[in-house]
Amino acid sequence: MGSNYGSLLIVLLLLLGYVLVQAQSTDESTGKIPDNVNMFVSGNFSGTRQATVRSCDCGWRNTESTDLKIVGGYETGVNEFPAMAALIQLSTGSLFCGATIIADRYLLTAAHCVYNRYASTLGVLVGDHNITSGTDTAYSALYYVNAYAIHPNYSTSTYNNDIAIIQTTSQMTFSTYVAPICLPFYYSTYDFSGQQVIILGWGQLEFSGPTSDTLQMAALDVITNTYCNQLLSNTVTTSEMCTYTSGKDSCQSDSGGPLLWTNSLNSRMYLVGIISHGIGCALDSPGINTRVTSFLNWIVSTTTDASYCAL
Numbered sequence: 001m002g003s004n005y006g007s008l009l010i011v012l013l014l015l016l017g018y019v020l021v022q023a024q025s026t027d028e029s030t031g032k033i034p035d036n037v038n039m040f041v042s043g044n045f046s047g048t049r050q051a052t053v054r055s056c057d058c059g060w061r062n063t064e065s066t067d068l069k070i071v072g073g074y075e076t077g078v079n080e081f082p083a084m085a086a087l088i089q090l091s092t093g094s095l096f097c098g099a100t101i102i103a104d105r106y107l108l109t110a111a112h113c114v115y116n117r118y119a120s121t122l123g124v125l126v127g128d129h130n131i132t133s134g135t136d137t138a139y140s141a142l143y144y145v146n147a148y149a150i151h152p153n154y155s156t157s158t159y160n161n162d163i164a165i166i167q168t169t170s171q172m173t174f175s176t177y178v179a180p181i182c183l184p185f186y187y188s189t190y191d192f193s194g195q196q197v198i199i200l201g202w203g204q205l206e207f208s209g210p211t212s213d214t215l216q217m218a219a220l221d222v223i224t225n226t227y228c229n230q231l232l233s234n235t236v237t238t239s240e241m242c243t244y245t246s247g248k249d250s251c252q253s254d255s256g257g258p259l260l261w262t263n264s265l266n267s268r269m270y271l272v273g274i275i276s277h278g279i280g281c282a283l284d285s286p287g288i289n290t291r292v293t294s295f296l297n298w299i300v301s302t303t304t305d306a307s308y309c310a311l
């Protein structure tokens, strides 16, 4: 008797397994992601894709700045770029790097920004514009850092794999003015050369030139890695991306801050680079940035409790 029930159970389990496999393959056969559908990609991007369709949004830009031109760059509008954040040394309240919001507890920055620092000494300031006060907009908020993950292959000597993920202690409150950037999941094969990107920063550190209280932006051109390697005697890796705009004067930016590519099809901004080394927009020398598309799998598999919006 017992063995009969056992067999029945096995048959039922096999049947159930078959039904589940069928259901999954049906999902995958419709797998092409429909246009104009907002999706969350959660869990493990490199493994079975666990995308669930929800309403989500990312990468929009608020009212543009007018004409406050500064050397080589412009002051942004207040809260124009909702994903922009500043890394703050809590003991002094000073900004030392830029960062970009990618999910409600996560930001991306450069590895060298957080390397050798204790997470508990760090904060991220979001929704801010004039960083001298830290509370100058209705959306300014300081979040504490719970932990960070530096890419395991980050090199302190070459700056290769200069990327880190920051986890805040609590969920960030999102609004029109504080919101995540889009990650370039659907553009992972693009090299972005010939495209323009926006870089953002307060320029308080690491770059020469006048510093600024308020967030500054500049538009730069992405060049091919081949051309960049000609300029920099073959020191650039495939997981880096160079920006170079001949004739641009020096302008401010901060390490760890974003290179934003605007998709002309949907007007969304995607984080395609992280300011790493070399000068963001100096005369006659390309800036070297971390190429975000090379790290999408690492980002998604390191932030397993996050949801990403794939547009």
Ligand SMILES: *[C@@H]1O[C@H](CO)[C@@H](O)[C@H](O)[C@H]1NC(C)=O
Residues within 6 Å of the ligand: 044, 045, 046, 047, 048, 301, 302, 304
């Ligand atoms: C993600 O999926 C890959 C391939 O299936 C697997 O090797 C890896 O362990 C997974 N990572 C996580 C964090 O689940």
Ligand SMILES: *[C@@H]1O[C@H](CO)[C@@H](O)[C@H](O)[C@H]1NC(C)=O
Residues within 6 Å of the ligand: 130, 131, 132, 133, 213, 214
């Ligand atoms: C930033 O705020 C400080 C303190 O309120 C103020 O003195 C300064 O002029 C502001 N900077 C700009 C560029 O508005």
Ligand SMILES: *[C@@H]1O[C@H](CO)[C@@H](O)[C@H](O)[C@H]1NC(C)=O
Residues within 6 Å of the ligand: 152, 153, 298
């Ligand atoms: C780090 O580099 C090793 C050797 O090239 C490679 O096998 C590994 O996948 C890399 N780690 C990540 C997270 O990319």
